[in-house]
Amino acid sequence: MAKSRLLITGGSGYVGSFAVRQLQDKYEILVIDNLLYGHRQAIPNTPLVELDLSNYNRLEAVIKDFKPKAAIHFAAYIQAGESVTNPAKYFLNNVGGSLNLLNALVAAKVKNIVFSSSAAVYGLPKKIPIPENSSLQPINPYGESKLMVEKMLKWYSQAYGLNYISLRYFNACGAEPDGSFGEDHRPETHIIPLLIRSVLENKIFTIFGSDYQTADGTCVRDYISVLDLAFVHQQALEALFEGQKNKVYNCGTGQGYSNLEIVKSLERVIKKPVRYNFGPRRPGDPDILVAGVEKIAKELNWKAVHSDIELVLSSAWKWHSTHPQGYSD
Numbered sequence: 423m424a425k426s427r428l429l430i431t432g433g434s435g436y437v438g439s440f441a442v443r444q445l446q447d448k449y450e451i452l453v454i455d456n457l458l459y460g461h462r463q464a465i466p467n468t469p470l471v472e473l474d475l476s477n478y479n480r481l482e483a484v485i486k487d488f489k490p491k492a493a494i495h496f497a498a499y500i501q502a503g504e505s506v507t508n509p510a511k512y513f514l515n516n517v518g519g520s521l522n523l524l525n526a527l528v529a530a531k532v533k534n535i536v537f538s539s540s541a542a543v544y545g546l547p548k549k550i551p552i553p554e555n556s557s558l559q560p561i562n563p564y565g566e567s568k569l570m571v572e573k574m575l576k577w578y579s580q581a582y583g584l585n586y587i588s589l590r591y592f593n594a595c596g597a598e599p600d601g602s603f604g605e606d607h608r609p610e611t612h613i614i615p616l617l618i619r620s621v622l623e624n625k626i627f628t629i630f631g632s633d634y635q636t637a638d639g640t641c642v643r644d645y646i647s648v649l650d651l652a653f654v655h656q657q658a659l660e661a662l663f664e665g666q667k668n669k670v671y672n673c674g675t676g677q678g679y680s681n682l683e684i685v686k687s688l689e690r691v692i693k694k695p696v697r698y699n700f701g702p703r704r705p706g707d708p709d710i711l712v713a714g715v716e717k718i719a720k721e722l723n724w725k726a727v728h729s730d731i732e733l734v735l736s737s738a739w740k741w742h743s744t745h746p747q748g749y750s751d
């Protein structure tokens with residue numbers, strides 16, 4: 423039997439490339455990516471159209487020609503800090519690009535979409551772990567842009583029958599266990615790659631802030647392995663194909679680790695001390711972000727199984743120590 427076709431935007435980026443590898447046995451995949459932040463080497467054997475979502479006419483033509491059964495929409499700019507100083511960049515790409523994609527999907531009569539949303543839609547949550555029905559008050563344009571797309575999806579489903587599942591990822595992390603593929607954001611803003619690189623380069627790692635309202639004073643986050651995140655897209659697609667629709671789920675482990683605990687866990691993994699100090703807070707960092715995970719466990723039958731923090735760190739260590747410059751493209 424012919425495989426169903428799947429369009430994946432942003433499929434050469436970090437999370438998208440892991441999803442491509444997870445899904446390529448089951449689906450015939452076409453990736454759309456402008457390669458601005460992605461890497462061809464992350465998905466060496468997957469058909470890719472180098473295209474920016476701002477190019478509506480070509481986007482619609484590619485989708486009409488490929489006729490996918492569903493789309494997974496990873497493509498976005500992701501730096502929350504940059505979004506505060508350059509909101510235009512984020513609204514134009516994350517909202518404008520998504521609007522073009524939704525319109526092209528409707529024009530091509532594609533009925534299903536899985537959207538990469540973010541814990542950033544919650545802003546400063548009042549309740550931890552954060553349930554999906556918490557108030558949505560993003561504190562930066564990046565989070566706002568994700569919330570705007572979630573809202574567009576709601577109206578598009580009502581008007582045009584475009585069924586969606588929005589997945590609010592917490593902190594994506596880790597690499598393939600053998601270190602063959604991993605995280606390569608340029609610039610890098612995530613703690614695990616920054617920490618590992620500072621150790622590999624024999625530098626002192628700076629933890630941002632030590633006076634948060636947490637047990638050890640450093641920020642607490644929910645670290646979800648990219649392997650688990652890749653699999654949740656498979657579950658979400660199957661749920662859409664079985665008739666579930668218009669859902670929003672947190673994707674996390676339900677457990678938080680402080681920045682200091684991440685440093686200490688890395689010391690256990692690499693069996694040597696890590697040199698670190700404390701710097702000032704980074705603006706806009708909530709004290710604690712931990713996902714409520716009951717809804718996704720119950721409705722999508724998904725929970726994290728690859729997100730043990732030492733396994734995650736060990737895979738990331740393998741990736742960075744064997745690819746100190748990341749992908750070569």
Ligand SMILES: NC(=O)c1ccc[n+]([C@@H]2O[C@H](COP(=O)([O-])OP(=O)(O)OC[C@H]3O[C@@H](n4cnc5c(N)ncnc54)[C@H](O)[C@@H]3O)[C@@H](O)[C@H]2O)c1
Binds near residue numbers: 458607
């Ligand atoms: N990494 C995380 O921890 C995290 C957490 C929450 C949500 N997310 C969301 O997950 C998605 C993937 O994140 P990531 O870490 O893999 O980011 P990434 O930057 O590695 O991947 C994004 C990809 O989208 C492409 N892209 C961006 N704008 C495009 C456009 N206009 N046209 C075509 N391609 C475009 C980039 O070139 C890149 O390959 C994003 O939507 C992000 O907001 C990520």
